[in-house]
Amino acid sequence: MIPLQRPQLRGRLAAELTRRTEVLRTSGATTATGRAAWRDARDTKARLRTLLHGMAPGLVRCMYCGDSLGTDIDHFEPIARAPLRTFDWHNHLLACAYCNSNLKRDQFPCDPVTGAHLLIDPSREDPADHLLLYLESGAYQGLTAKGRTTIDVFGLNARGELVRGRRLAFTVVKALLREWHQHSGVSPATARELADALAMLWQADVFRAVVRLARTPSLAETVLGPDAHAALGQLACLDERFT
Structure with missing residues (x-):
């Protein structure tokens, strides 16, 4: 939610x-x-x-x-x-x-x-x-x-497909953030497309939880990895959807 x-x-x-x-x-x-x-x-x-x-x-x-x-x-x-x-x-x-x-x-x-x-x-x-x-x-x-x-x-925990879907969505979020990090300085059109994909992810609660995680930088870097964490910080400066 x-x-x-x-x-x-x-x-x-x-x-x-x-x-x-x-x-x-x-x-x-x-x-x-x-x-x-x-x-x-x-x-x-x-x-x-x-x-x-x-x-x-x-x-x-x-x-x-x-x-x-x-x-x-x-x-x-x-x-x-x-x-x-x-x-x-x-x-x-x-x-x-x-x-x-x-x-x-x-x-x-x-x-x-x-x-x-x-x-x-x-x-x-x-x-x-x-x-x-x-x-x-x-x-x-x-x-x-x-x-x-x-x-x-x-049944947010009892429905196995929801739990697996959120876990998969977290993997997708990290991958999209790493991909955005690679394209942000060299391909603005691709970077925008990736940012839009993140913001429209089918499991919006996962995306929002990741954004909230950024409020604790040390934990966020550990959970997301350095590239995904760096991308999240940069996106927060550029797009209000990431704050």
Whole structure:
């Protein structure tokens, strides 16, 4: 998971979401009426999906696992729990079908004492405050109750393909950084292409973890190797995507 920037809604779409929410409120919002209204809102969902695609990490990846194509608009707080949030823009995230339909479904764990939800919303908080990614193993450690619950609900460590994918992505990141280091002074076009490939990597959480690693130079050089570490430092001076 990586933090996501949610654009502010204006104009027709904002008005449409408000109108649909008021219709639900007036008619009596229930799980059934919320789901029926959502099912029938094809044009509204298409516009929402376009905005979510722009927010998504990498090449339209799932905002939860970061690995698969984001195909579904997930209600972070499920319609079954909060039907009045069916058309709440701040309650919409892009998910792959597996995370949305197979794993999360209507789950929304909450702290039994405080009532606070225990899933990370990457559009409202930095997942790195709750999750630590071990680059060489590809596994996550939960730093908080919210981090541990998110790992469990989305199977971030239990799904072997995710762990192997993150481990492979780390190898790819190091290779691309070394390649960029070789071309940065002699082939600007190739260097730009390599930088774009890094920034659009399918496992954006791996790339972000590498960037965060650069804050500890001695550890970064040990983990990345001298050429990849040097490239990361140079890229940070040239491109805000690497800071």
